Amino acid sequence: MSSIFLFILVAILASAVALALYVVGIYNGLVALRNLVKNAFAQVDVQLKRRYDLIPNLVETAKGYMAHERQTLEAVVSARARATQANVNVAANPADPAAMKELNQAESGLSGALSRLLVVSENYPQLKADSTMKGLMEELTSTENRIAFARQAYNDAVLNYNTSRETFPQVFVANNFGFQAAEFFKIEDPAEKNAPKVSFS
Amino acid sequence: MPEVMNFFRAQDEARGRTTKLVAWLIFAILAMALSIYAVAVLVLTYIHYFHGFTWVHPILFLTTFGLSLAVVLGGAYLRMAEFEGGGLLVALRLGARPVLASTQDLNERKFLNIVQEMALASAMPVPQCLVLDQDSSINAFAAGHTPQDAVITVTRGALEQLTRDELQGVVGHEFSHIAHGDTQLNLRIIGTVAGLTALSQVGYVLMRIMVASDDEDNRAGWALIVMGLVVFIVGLGGVFIARLIQASVSRQREYLADASSVQFTRNPLGLANALKKVAGMTQVAREAKPAELEAQHMFLVSSGGFAEFLFSTHPPIEDRIKRIDPSFDGVIRPVIAATPPPPVSSQEATVQQLNAAILPAVAAVQTPTSRRVYPSDLDIQAAVGFHGQLPPELLAATTDLVSAMGLVLALVFRQDPGQKAEQLKLAQTIAGGEVVSEALRLEPLLKHLPAGTRLPLLDLALPTLRGLSPLQLQAFRDALSKVAYQEADGFRLLLLEALMHRYLGIEVTSPTTPSLSLEAAAGLVLSAVVMTSSESPEDRLAAYKRAVGVAGFRGMSLALAENPLADLALLEEALVVLAAQKVADRRNFVHACGVAVLYDNQAEPAEVEILRAVSDAIGISLATGLEH
Numbered sequence: 157m158s159s160i161f162l163f164i165l166v167a168i169l170a171s172a173v174a175l176a177l178y179v180v181g182i183y184n185g186l187v188a189l190r191n192l193v194k195n196a197f198a199q200v201d202v203q204l205k206r207r208y209d210l211i212p213n214l215v216e217t218a219k220g221y222m223a224h225e226r227q228t229l230e231a232v233v234s235a236r237a238r239a240t241q242a243n244v245n246v247a248a249n250p251a252d253p254a255a256m257k258e259l260n261q262a263e264s265g266l267s268g269a270l271s272r273l274l275v276v277s278e279n280y281p282q283l284k285a286d287s288t289m290k291g292l293m294e295e296l297t298s299t300e301n302r303i304a305f306a307r308q309a310y311n312d313a314v315l316n317y318n319t320s321r322e323t324f325p326q327v328f329v330a331n332n333f334g335f336q337a338a339e340f341f342k343i344e345d346p347a348e349k350n351a352p353k354v355s356f357s
Numbered sequence: 358m359p360e361v362m363n364f365f366r367a368q369d370e371a372r373g374r375t376t377k378l379v380a381w382l383i384f385a386i387l388a389m390a391l392s393i394y395a396v397a398v399l400v401l402t403y404i405h406y407f408h409g410f411t412w413v414h415p416i417l418f419l420t421t422f423g424l425s426l427a428v429v430l431g432g433a434y435l436r437m438a439e440f441e442g443g444g445l446l447v448a449l450r451l452g453a454r455p456v457l458a459s460t461q462d463l464n465e466r467k468f469l470n471i472v473q474e475m476a477l478a479s480a481m482p483v484p485q486c487l488v489l490d491q492d493s494s495i496n497a498f499a500a501g502h503t504p505q506d507a508v509i510t511v512t513r514g515a516l517e518q519l520t521r522d523e524l525q526g527v528v529g530h531e532f533s534h535i536a537h538g539d540t541q542l543n544l545r546i547i548g549t550v551a552g553l554t555a556l557s558q559v560g561y562v563l564m565r566i567m568v569a570s571d572d573e574d575n576r577a578g579w580a581l582i583v584m585g586l587v588v589f590i591v592g593l594g595g596v597f598i599a600r601l602i603q604a605s606v607s608r609q610r611e612y613l614a615d616a617s618s619v620q621f622t623r624n625p626l627g628l629a630n631a632l633k634k635v636a637g638m639t640q641v642a643r644e645a646k647p648a649e650l651e652a653q654h655m656f657l658v659s660s661g662g663f664a665e666f667l668f669s670t671h672p673p674i675e676d677r678i679k680r681i682d683p684s685f686d687g688v689i690r691p692v693i694a695a696t697p698p699p700p701v702s703s704q705e706a707t708v709q710q711l712n713a714a715i716l717p718a719v720a721a722v723q724t725p726t727s728r729r730v731y732p733s734d735l736d737i738q739a740a741v742g743f744h745g746q747l748p749p750e751l752l753a754a755t756t757d758l759v760s761a762m763g764l765v766l767a768l769v770f771r772q773d774p775g776q777k778a779e780q781l782k783l784a785q786t787i788a789g790g791e792v793v794s795e796a797l798r799l800e801p802l803l804k805h806l807p808a809g810t811r812l813p814l815l816d817l818a819l820p821t822l823r824g825l826s827p828l829q830l831q832a833f834r835d836a837l838s839k840v841a842y843q844e845a846d847g848f849r850l851l852l853l854e855a856l857m858h859r860y861l862g863i864e865v866t867s868p869t870t871p872s873l874s875l876e877a878a879a880g881l882v883l884s885a886v887v888m889t890s891s892e893s894p895e896d897r898l899a900a901y902k903r904a905v906g907v908a909g910f911r912g913m914s915l916a917l918a919e920n921p922l923a924d925l926a927l928l929e930e931a932l933v934v935l936a937a938q939k940v941a942d943r944r945n946f947v948h949a950c951g952v953a954v955l956y957d958n959q960a961e962p963a964e965v966e967i968l969r970a971v972s973d974a975i976g977i978s979l980a981t982g983l984e985h
Contacts, residue, residue: 165581166420170427173559177431181438191449199758199824202459301789302759305829312826 182329189317190251193338196313197250200306200341204243204263207299211236211270214292218273221283228269228276235269238262256339263343270296307341314338378542378602382549385598389556389591390425396587397421400580425556425588429595432555433548444501444508444540445485453487453510458756458821464516471525472509475532475621477743477813480969480979482859483820484509484535488516495519495635499531500540504978505859507535518638519631526628529618536617539610546603553599557592560585608672615681629682636674731907737951740960741968741979743813748806754799755817758825759788762833763795764818767803768811769837769853770796783836787829792836809962812969815853819860830861851925851932852966855973875938876912878931879946882971883908884918885928886950889963900956908949910942929974936975947972947979 215229222229242262245255277283284290318337321330329335397417402410445455456465469486476483484499484507492512501507509531515524534540564585567578619625671677678685732740754760766784771777784793803811825833837853873881887901898917905913921928935946950971954964972979 163420166424169559169563170424173428173431177435180435184435184438187450188446191446195445195449195455196824196826198455198457202457298791298794301791302757305759305788305791306824309824309826309829312828 179329182326183333186317186321186326186330186333186335189313189320190335190338193310193313193317194250196310197246197341200303200310201243201247203299203303203306204239207296207303208236208240208243210292210296210299214273214289214296217286217288217292218277218283221280221286222277225273225276228273232266232269232273235262235266239266251336251338253336253339256341260339260342263341267343303343307343311340311342314340378606379545381602382546382599385595386426386429386549386553389553389595390422390429393425393588393591394418394421397584400583404580406580428556428559429549429552431552433552436551437544437548443506444499445487445506447500448487448498448508448510451489451510452491453489453508456486456488458761467521468511468516468524468528471521471528473817475525475528477816479532479536479621480738480741480743481532481536482507482978483816484532485820485823486510488513493517495527495631495638497527497531499534501535502541502544504535507540509535514638515631518634522622522624522627523631523634524627525622526618526624526626526631529621530614530628532621533614533617534610537610537613539614542606542610546599546606550596550599550603553592553595555592557589557596560588560590560592564589611671611677612680615677619681625681629678629685632674632678633685636678731903732952732955734948734951736955737948737968738979740951740955741965743809743816745807745810745813747810747813747817748802751799751802751806751814752817754795755814755821758821759791760795760799761818761821762787762792764799764814765822765853766792766796766837767799768815768818770800780836784833787832787836792833807962809965812852812962812966815856819856822861851928851974852970854929855970858976859973873927873931873934875934876910876914878934879908879910880905880914881918881921881928881931882935882946883913883950883953885921886964886967886971887917887953888921889967890954890957890961892957896957900953903956904949904953907952908946910946932971932974938975940977943975943977947975947977951979 211232215232219229239262242259246259249255320326321335321337398412398414401407456469458469460466465488472486473483482504487508487510489510489512493514494512495515495518497511497515499507499509509528511527515527519527564582567582567585615628618628754764771780781793822830883901883904887897890897901917902915905915935943950968954960954968969979
């Protein structure tokens with residue numbers, strides 16, 4: 157064994173150690189950012205739960221005035237059930253993009269069902285004048301504003317994490333150690349979706 | 358009661374100890390690297406790689422010595438980098454879940470309340486609270502670099518099995534770790550142990566590689582195996598020594614934390630009973646997860662499984678109990694983990710209801726000790742602590758992200774209607790107008806509050822704002838501090854800036870490069886502190902003069918600055934000048950301000966507020982003397 161062999165061995169060993177340290181450092185950084193994403197979801201979760209709790213009361217109050225709109229009401233109830241389930245899955249692991257996608261859809265569905273209910277309720281002046289209904293509507297609007305705000309903070313955390321994991325050299329570590337891209341929390345605005353399309357053609 | 362401790366002194370001791378410890382560890386590491394070199398020389402000479410014997414082989418020295426140092430330092434750095442993000446990330450990594458301020462769970466609510474009460478009473482920043490849901494044993498830990506980024510985590514078992522008093526004792530113990538800077542001390546040791554472990558692992562790998570490649574039948578292959586074995590053993594020896602040092606230091610800190618907990622809570626039985634419960638559970642359900650085992654020195658009690666005597670990071674539990682509760686007979690009664698505990702004792706509930714029903718006016722706090730000419734740090738700390746009750750509705754507002762923003766906004770509404778309108782306009786877009794409507798809803802409630810409650814409300818509301826993203830925080834800050842300063846706004850803005858620095862890590866900035874001299878800056882700030890009191894002009898001057906003597910800055914004017922609060926921009930500049938001084942000087946200055954405040958043995962709410970504003974702005978924690 158020559159001295160060159162010894163030298164090469166030491167050099168390989170040294171660079172292997174350095175590389176390992178570097179990779180572990182990147183790995184830890186990604187874990188930290190992903191944890192912050194999970195943490196940010198907790199804030200959204202609180203507000204979402206608050207809205208899920210409001211809806212049964214809302215439906216119950218509306219029922220008394222608009223018995224003929226059974227379908228609309230049932231749509232709200234089932235959309236809520238779906239969203240609640242999706243929320244449970246996301247809360248278990250907010251960094252799971254599939255679960256988040258499901259929640260996105262469920263929440264959009266719930267927002268859509270709720271806005272249809274509001275549109276229909278325009279035809280029931282007594283319902284609109286009901287004080288319980290007024291209070292519930294007020295709280296619902298407030299909660300939705302808060303959800304939007306907490307969602308913004310969550311999306312900021314997701315953006316931060318996703319940008320980091322797509323950047324060189326983090327991207328190698330991210331791909332090899334299963335750091336999936338986190339999903340943004342986007343609720344499609346039902347007002348936008350349902351707005352009548354005006355065509356001048 | 359244990360001897361009354363001075364936090365500032367305990368801080369210094371902790372820091373001195375850390376330095377000594379780190380020096381010893383560095384010495385040990387250097388000695389190890391040297392011995393590896395020595396063995397390498399011997400082995401290589403033995404196999405006739407070198408011709409003739411000498412200790413001097415520069416290239417070999419560089420490779421072995423440099424390599425072992427690089428491995429140790431690299432390993433240590435990596436381990437410490439894991440703790441980079443502060444206490445929250447450490448706790449999240451261990452699987453803890455943040456307890457939200459709006460939690461409905463009774464046990465979690467109790468935990469949050471205890472932490473808040475203790476933080477307010479000791480003028481410490483309110484730490485973030487977390488729960489280890491999967492852990493049914495009774496345990497807790499604190500983590501973080503500074504009191505600002507500290508977190509307190511308790512296990513689900515602790516929440517469920519402990520009474521309020523016991524949990525309070527446990528929380529007090531963890532508070533003390535934060536206050537004494539133990540979390541920082543731990544960090545260094547963890548790093549070193551990890552570095553040495555890495556060294557022994559490299560040796561092991563080296564040995565295995567050479568053993569596996571058995572095509573070499575000459576002595577060189579054997580020499581490398583021997584080298585690997587030596588590196589492995591030396592690394593292990595280093596780990597052994599480091600752990601011994603860690604354990605001995607850690608045990609001392611545990612005694613100190615136990616004693617301080619009693620001082621915080623003024624109730625030795627709480628912690629003693631909690632420890633008894635832990636001891637009773639030992640045989641039944643004290644199993645730690647691997648991740649917890651690795652970090653066991655951070656916990657309230659070590660989790661067992663390790664050799665109890667030498668490496669134990671915690672003193673024997675019976676001994677700890679005996680130290681705080683001398684009447685303890687040494688008999689531990691077994692506790693069955695599965696028993697569901699009474700949620701809140703009925704007596705406790707009534708006391709809470711009573712407290713909530715009666716909102717005692719926050720009177721100026723009397724210093725607890727007899728008349729003293731120069732108050733100690735402890736007197737100052739006791740005087741600035743808040744012991745009153747806050748109205749439930751406002752308390753609830755501090756727990757919700759949006760409501761907390763509204764509360765902060767309402768607390769710093771400008772006097773001038775035009776400026777207030779401007780503030781409202783800027784805040785209008787935040788959270789779809791919810792912040793503004795919350796601020797307007799809370800404003801009338803705040804009008805009737807006693808003067809001393811503004812600070813604790815801000816203390817509770819600001820940590821909630823940690824849930825904001827950086828962009829959202831920026832928007833909120835813009836809304837708070839637009840428009841030029843006016844004297845009518847008092848030092849509320851100053852206080853707010855200082856608190857933002859304290860809780861959200863936002864630097865206090867001066868618009869221009871400071872042109873004030875140190876003496877002028879110190880004189881101005883001290884005058885501002887003195888002028889907020891309602892004492893007679895003669896008393897103010899005397900208080901000022903006494904504080905100048907305590908502050909110890911040379912050349913400070915002995916005359917009070919005129920109208921020091923008139924120009925807040927200048928005052929901020931003075932604070933920036935002071936913030937650039939050494940830790941010891943700044944701490945001394947904060948102490949001097951405290952002496953001035955307590956000149957008449959009374960800390961009025963306004964005085965407490967400005968004292969807090971000054972200390973937070975120049976980055977010295979009143980409770981601990983620690984640098985922010």
